[in-house]
Amino acid sequence: xxxxxxxxxxxxxxxxxxxxxxxxxxxxxxxxxxxxxxxxxxxxxxxxxxxxxxxxxxxxxxxxxxxxxxxxxxxxxxx
Amino acid sequence: xxxxxxxxxxxxxxxxxxxxxxxxxxxxxxxxxxxxxxxxxxxxxxxxxxxxxxxxxxxxxxxxxxxxxxxxxxxxxxxxxxxxxxxxxxxxxxxxxxxxxxxxxxxxxxxxxxxxxxxxxxxxxxxxxxxxxxxxxxxxxxxxxxxxxxxxxxxxxxxxxxxxxxxxxxxxxxxxxxxxxxxxxxxxxxxxxxxxxxxxxxxxxxxxxxxxxxxxxxxxxxxxxxxxx
Numbered sequence: 001x002x003x004x005x006x007x008x009x010x011x012x013x014x015x016x017x018x019x020x021x022x023x024x025x026x027x028x029x030x031x032x033x034x035x036x037x038x039x040x041x042x043x044x045x046x047x048x049x050x051x052x053x054x055x056x057x058x059x060x061x062x063x064x065x066x067x068x069x070x071x072x073x074x075x076x077x078x079x
Numbered sequence: 080x081x082x083x084x085x086x087x088x089x090x091x092x093x094x095x096x097x098x099x100x101x102x103x104x105x106x107x108x109x110x111x112x113x114x115x116x117x118x119x120x121x122x123x124x125x126x127x128x129x130x131x132x133x134x135x136x137x138x139x140x141x142x143x144x145x146x147x148x149x150x151x152x153x154x155x156x157x158x159x160x161x162x163x164x165x166x167x168x169x170x171x172x173x174x175x176x177x178x179x180x181x182x183x184x185x186x187x188x189x190x191x192x193x194x195x196x197x198x199x200x201x202x203x204x205x206x207x208x209x210x211x212x213x214x215x216x217x218x219x220x221x222x223x224x225x226x227x228x229x230x231x232x233x234x235x236x237x238x239x240x241x242x243x244x245x246x247x248x249x250x251x252x253x254x255x256x257x258x259x260x261x262x263x264x265x266x267x268x269x270x271x272x273x274x275x276x277x278x279x280x281x282x283x284x285x286x287x288x289x290x291x292x293x294x295x296x297x298x299x300x301x302x303x304x305x306x307x308x
Contacts (some may be wrong), residue, residue: 064144070228
């Protein structure tokens, strides 16, 4: 099965890259962009067929490596 | 005293650290490859700067999960001093040996220049060479040195006297202008709760010999030798 993981910065953590992207969009004439937060999107192909087990594994993967939970949140989607 | 330098694919300050340790100890430190799950008993473990694993995922994230790190975490738990410089600091935060995280510099630029550091803790083997503290001139060279911790953790670090160095001006004043990367509360280096692990972004090994243009980094290594011999 396929899993999709979004890693995003937590509320309150400054995102200077997002800010730079927001400014660049503004200079391109997109004046209505009020905020930009940049994150990561990770796609995994899993051999596991049991969705509950897969979800438990993915949680561990996120906590141990894919996200740094000091500064990042993650969300898991199984397709 | 015996010391080792951990070498990851992408480390690039390992030889600088080797030379600084050799000059201070009068003996050769052991170079330990990241894939080794064990190494000789040593009095000091050092994790050098560089770009381990090409900074893939996050700076230090992959190195923090390498076989040698499991052994380092085990020994740190037993009280063996561990020093992480630059990428080494990133590896130590990613491994959980030190609290907080190192993020992209606030100005998004790679910063490579000398900065001033105020020594905030001198009661550790790493910093006892600095006597009563003072202000040092030490180079930084990084893109991800913006130290982040939430307010509660920052207060806790302060209450436990875990901040070892802060970015300052030449007079020791902690100004925003003196902060090269946006680190919260100008933090440049922190200690573990047990004070046997130090992580710092600046590079003392790069200013530890008159031939390099300064010697402010030298007292860290001579102090370590004095404390651990």
